[in-house]
Amino acid sequence: MASQPAWMNSLFTYTGSSSFSEFLGVHAPNLLPRNESLAVPVGDEIPHATTIVAATCAGGVVMAGDRRATSGNIISQRDIEKVFRTDDYSCMGIAGTASTGLELARLYRVELEHYEKTEGRSLSTEGKAHRLATMIRGNLPMAMQGLVVVPLFAAYDPSRDSGRIFSYDVGGGPYEQQEFHSIGSGSIFARGSLKKLYREGASPQDTVLTCLHALYDAADDDSATGGPDVMRKIWPVVAVITADGFRRLPDEEVAEYVESMLAGRKTAPEGPTAPLR
């Protein structure tokens, strides 16, 4: 009995809120993402995840992320996944330090689920967005040392029957974004592309294509963002959230989208153009 973890004694007696991370903070702080200061700031040595794009569509929202992680000028992983399902109606993408981001996504998923199970209802979309902001703020000391992680949160809001997008900075947030948004090193190029190709109220299928074009444009101009890898068959991660719930598109489906996009790019390498007038 002496070797059992301290939290075992608190399982039956804890009377705090329905927040999982608060429970960890009180009874098992060692399980929370690291929050100590580093002797030397870490920089490029730690793998960084790059571009994520999200855009609303008719009755939902689409999020897509490329598959590259970089450490300085090295590509440290070609097939990393940076878009995560967080519950039935939401997902998050991460940019910045990959390890911290993965851990954050894992904790956030449990956080949403824990609330849902204990309270018997899901958090409101705003509630979910605020909760993520607090968790990002908690990482601020690490961010100052170079372990920056910034998420992008997208959710289907049943009370509005539409998709919503929230962005963050290292200090927290959330900042609700209209129509579309992107984060990460290639985000400026992706956003430029989205600006021209985004159509309000487009079908989820069209919006998926828009997002893939935006990622392609980001990969075109940003060395840290990976384009679709036709040789190795590594495609971007694409998630569509509608009233039917979260759905990650299977690789074969993404491959079809990518191939139709690449076919168009063969004749027009800069991609589709927006009408001038």
Place this chain on the structure above:
Amino acid sequence: MSIPFGGYASPEQIMRDRAEYARKGIARGRSVVVMQYADGILFVAPNPSKALHKISEIYDRIGFAAVGRYNEFESLRLAGIRYADINGYTFNRNDVTGRGLANLYAQHLGMIFTESIKSFEVEIVVAEVGDSPEDDQIYRITFDGSVFDEQGMAVIGGQSDAVAGRLKERYSEGLPLPRALDAALSALTEPGGERPPATQLEVAVLDRGREHRKFLRLTGPRLEKLLEAAKESQEGARQPAGEQPGEASAGQAQAGQAPDTAPPTAPEGDIDTGSGE
């Protein structure tokens, strides 16, 4: 210093009194049925309250059902969720098992039974759905911390023996969902009594075919449709029950002991006494 009771009470007497007290409390309510069906595990509880649940999700593959005092089993439920979430977060999601949870409850209930003045007036079921019906597990845990590894079905609370008798007549392996629900409702309804309507029922399943989280609460139109299907399957289900006159008459005899009016204050027949038999 005050001595409230002058006489000597033997440890056996104390334990017997506690067990008697707990059993009376548990028998006061309505029964809850947990049983296997073709695609997973079905939970059925007559429960007029929409807010105070007797059935709940604990983790991806694990469900929970309880009878007795609400505040007591609610604290067990919350502890189970904390236990499962913290283990799944520390290790991996499939490292959370029904067996581990059943052991945790057994430990806690056993400790309370021996050490507290009042034992918990609860009986709970922890059910875990596996990849195939052979991997399904149903554990019944009584107020004194005894764990029973049930095969196929478990009935807790109320006149559990009579209900279990009626359920056994209709239960067989691999029933489709409507048939299983019909069997559970027939068992929960006294012979000649009227079945509770959808608004008075709490129904949930652990569906092996679902992605991520297997637990699904059936409410509203979905439940009504299922009840309709269950009613239609009734004729089909009656047939095999009629072929076994011996068992059927035994069930009726048992039901005959208990009149259709108010439930008795204590169950008749053999029930676990808490003394390990």
